[in-house]
Amino acid sequence: MFWPQDESLQDISPPQPGSYVQPVEDRPIGIDLFAGAGGLSLGFEQAGFDIAACVEIDPIHCATHEYNFPYSASICASVTDLTGSEIRRRAGIGKRDIDVVFGGAPCQGFSMIGKRALDDPRNQLVSHYVRLVTELRPKYCVFENVKGLTVGKHVQFLKELISSLEAAGYRVALPYRVLNAADYGVPQNRHRLFLLAARRDQTPPGYPAPNAKKTNVAEAISDLPDADQFDRLLHCDATSVDWETHSEYARRLRGLADDPANFGYAREFDARLLTSSLRTLHTQDSKKRFLETPAGETEPVSRFFKLASDGQCNTLRAGTDSARGAFTSPRPIHPELPRVITVREAARLHSYPDWFRFHVTKWHGFRQIGNSVPPLLARAVASEIIRALGLCPEKPTKPLTSGNPSLLSFTMKQAAAHFGVSPSVVGQRTRTTPEADND
Known part of the structure; x- marks a missing residue:
């Protein structure tokens, strides 16, 4: 169960860059x-x-x-x-x-x-x-x-x-x-x-x-709030919401449970942030087909695979680059909801923690995960x-502050300028701002 909050993110915006610690000198x-x-x-x-x-x-x-x-x-x-x-x-x-x-x-x-x-x-x-x-x-x-x-x-x-x-x-x-x-x-x-x-x-x-022990789909994503319940996620990839998480796998990815084998830096992150969750709009016909498709099978029209809650996800792929049409990868159908999965749900199925952010557009976000x-x-x-x-690693005691959030919404031209390179170094995508697409 989850409880929607005030959709203003001002009170939980990420700290400004510059306060992060430097790496520990004796780490490999x-x-x-x-x-x-x-x-x-x-x-x-x-x-x-x-x-x-x-x-x-x-x-x-x-x-x-x-x-x-x-x-x-x-x-x-x-x-x-x-x-x-x-x-x-x-x-x-x-x-x-x-x-x-x-x-x-x-x-x-x-x-x-x-x-x-x-x-x-x-x-x-x-x-x-x-x-x-x-x-x-x-x-x-x-x-x-x-x-x-x-x-x-x-x-x-x-x-x-x-x-x-x-x-x-x-x-x-x-x-x-x-x-x-x-x-x-x-x-x-x-x-x-x-x-x-x-x-x-x-x-x-x-x-x-x-x-x-293998982790199943339900353990990974069943706790996440349904993105379709938030109008904000039609034009923005993040919102503020409280929700409960019970599986050990998901609790570790949310930063709510200790992971004794993780010796990485903790990140300063508010667990109320639901990120990388820009919505996809489907037609009523598509929703009906998605609901009627048995779990673990492929929906015959879209050719999307429907996830089974008690199984593992199929291989998440990156889609095509601009030279081949810039198509978003075929996203699996949610096991319980009549829609494809969000970028955050894909990230959970890929074992990324919730503090890890992706580009705000679905096309870049899914490519970053699938690749x-x-x-x-x-x-x-x-x-x-x-x-x-022959090392015995230790977990750093001080958390890191992530970088400037503007890095996640750059157009190709802006990103290229940031690094001082040509924007034509790789193929470009016309759509560069977050918006829901249709199916």
Whole structure:
């Protein structure tokens, strides 16, 4: 049950930026090379790392990362244009030994006729990942990608990646693994390839063992207030409301229960804020079809999957970029309500805490989630690196204040200007302000 409050958010607006603490100096440091909004970054922070720097080419996503990780150096650039020395300089870490470099390089093509796979221009991001690992010389590196790299002709691509890392002085933990996020506490079936490697003077890492208990959809989202009950959410992505939360999973994400395995920074956040909840308007016919669709099946007209309360979510995807029409990803149907899920509900199903904010538009918000590694899965992997380092992480005592909220509502032009880059660096989206759309 929930109780709507005065819709003015003035009394619970986020603190002004500038009061956050600096990272604890004796925490190990990591660098995220393809950061997006920060799923991998958050998982590594929760395992006990400070994120010294993130690299992200998309100014919108880089601004979202800056909001959520105000202590991290946000480098809005392509890895193709950076050197290890430049990353060190902008991160302000000098010659300090980097503990881990991690990232999921987009693989655009696998044409291997007459050439090495890593030499294919469409796979240049992976080549630059290896180059930056070589230049930065971290103790460990983590490569994350789609499970499709492990089958068919794509295996050759992986073999060349492993050979390149070994030639750079790293021992790859073999066999590499495809991990399902649902096996690590995430209420979503999502399979991702992970490849871990250690510098030759370091202890080899292992891969995380699955958790015994799985989290279901109801545990993740059943407590959230129905966005359709708030007119404010037709034109704004946040409102103030009190509600009760009972599942341990949701209570941890709301900051209402302790998570003993989370060694990340607490954020100053008011649990009455329901964020990332801009509404989607459906026709009456659509609502009727959604209600009549059995849980766990696909609605035949929209082709949307209807979630089952006692099961796991299907894989949340990012949708298409502007070059392919800028379509929002197919969002699952809520298990109990005649509508698709909100960005916040998707975030819960991806294991993001409620303090973590996304861009105010649904298109960017869903892309940021669908393109990211679930933080709990990232944490499980990162914890293996912590273990190999021989560290016993401690949770910082002082909370962080998140960044300036304006970072979350930037247009592409505004975000590009903020980082001093061209707004044409990535494809753009016409709609840049929050508004409900129709189906």
